[in-house]
Amino acid sequence: MVSTEQPPAVVRRGTNLDRVGGFNDTVVLDAIRRADQRLSRVEIAAATGLSGQAISNITRRLLVAGLVREAGRQKSTGLGKPRTLLELEPTGQYAVGVHLDPAVVTVVILDLTGQVVARRRAETPATDDPGLLIAGIAATVEEVIAEASAPRERVVGVGIAAPGPIDVERGVVVNPPNLAAWHLVPLRDALRERTGLPVLLDKDVTAAASAEKWAGGSNGRGSFVFFYLGTGVGAGLVIGDEVVRGSSSNVGEIGHVIVDPDGPICYCGRRGCVGEASQPRFLVQQAMQAGILAQGIDLDDRRAVDGAFAALCSQAGEGVEAAREIITAFAARIAKVVEDIANLLDLERVVFGGPHWDQLAPFFGEFVRAAMVERFLVRSVHPFVVTGTALGADVGAVGAASLVLDHTFSPNPSVLLLGPAESALAAAQVVSVER
Ligand SMILES: [Zn+2]
Structure with missing residues (x-):
């Protein structure tokens, strides 16, 4: 049988131990992100298994950090005062995604809610010099940041989706069959040097799967x-x-x-x-x-x-x-x-x-x-x-950016986001303030 029925989303459960405050912050952010509607603190507590006091502390931190915002009040049920609702603050963080395909290069910038704020698409230049292509990508990254009016300190990093095989640890595109000039190109470090932003590299298909997980409903x-x-x-x-x-x-x-x-x-x-x-x-x-x-x-x-x-x-x-x-x-x-x-x-x-x-x-x-x-x-x-x-033709680029945003929402992000300096890494982990 072929059907369009879908199971409900799974929300992670939190833990009430104090020492994992950073973990709980990401659990709360993740619960707000996954909800189909704005949530009250009571609903967040129910979804995460965290105590009311913990939710109160965490949401205060997230409000101060500009990652969530208050968005109206729930209709009164007649029992007590109406509850304040919370949602993600879209301008809280941004992430850039680059999809390098043998035929086309796509660059997008997402806000914290995963919406595409700006995009560029250009034919992959037929060049034997990866340096030229990298310089072009770096310039395009700056263009989308400018077009989105994203404050630099709120740009968490750049994700690159590239054809495999890749060497993720060293950030190297190894030898993709359809990109003849690309042999052991250190794409991640080259782009990090040019943009000054933390950069991660992942496979195009993994990025696309990640985009579906994030933005595919x-x-x-x-x-x-x-x-x-x-x-x-x-x-x-x-x-x-x-x-x-x-x-x-x-x-x-x-x-x-x-x-x-x-x-x-x-x-x-x-x-x-x-x-x-x-x-x-x-x-x-x-x-x-x-x-x-x-x-x-x-x-x-x-x-x-x-x-x-x-x-x-x-x-x-x-x-x-x-x-x-x-x-x-x-x-x-x-x-x-x-x-x-x-x-x-x-x-x-x-x-x-x-x-x-x-x-x-x-x-x-x-x-x-x-x-x-x-x-x-x-x-x-x-x-x-x-x-x-x-998600259309942007899916690879959206996925690359969402891998970067993954660092905001996951206590154990699945990929390593390497920054140019300690401060950039700290910015990427702005929610992990309690250790
Ligand atoms: Zn074969």
Whole structure:
């Protein structure tokens, strides 16, 4: 069964021990963030398991720090005076997100509530010099901060989402298959030097999964796989409301799962890897062979292939049979991989996204759903939902920024935010004032 039913969000419980004040501050902030409405102190106490006195102290600190604000009063129930309601103060903190895709660079700045305040998108320059690209990114970071009118001291840091594999500890982009000039580029430190802001680096798919968790509404709850459809394919994982990273933060390298023994030869030397069989150039080649697209498209010209791929998608959307067959077969290959991941990890949902999703969304989700209906093994126990991101093409950049905001809301953030100086780190952990 395929359904759109979603479970409720899980709120963490606090502890009333004094020594973990910093922990409790983040628990309270997190409870306010996750609530669908403004909360009273009594409701925050109920959601977190903290005492009324603890909530009173913590909310006072958060008000002084400018991270929450009072927002009206609850209707009186006739018992005592009406309760003051609290919500996040959007201008309390900002985070910048950069998504480096082989085709496009996206930069966004989020406020504390996770809303995009400003954004820039530009084609990834075709340069052999990563230094030029980094300088361009740094300039764009300054532009979005200025456009958002964000005070510098309230900008918590910059998150970068990059194609894998990456070396998270050293902040290095190792050797992404679709960015030929990028070999062992120390992206994190270079950007930190240029901006003076704390910077973290993470995988694009992990960032996208994190964006869903933060800003995807019901899409982002529980256990799901974010399936990235771009120049490459990849999978980001959230299990039990936690972003899964693996032993080296390189989780989700699914590109070499073999889905078609008769498929195209992959650069790894084998045949029919899902990454290669999902490349626009392969699908465009199939469309040329089927006579749907004009002959002679240069398959090594990324722009030409992107244009032809868009034409193929719109023909499939219009119901041109041969085009639909190519996209249906593509969807079936993806469905096979999704099924294996979902069964292995007992997931509730796949969320599709990435640069190609907007073109594929009108029909691709249906094809995948149809291909999966009879196959998902756990379906007799719980439904499995096939859906697409509501965050559009910004999802990777939003995710990178939300990984930075994660430091504000999580007592044990999942990634290391490295700052240029002690003071910047202290600013990033402004809520952890009690030790
Ligand atoms: Zn391969």
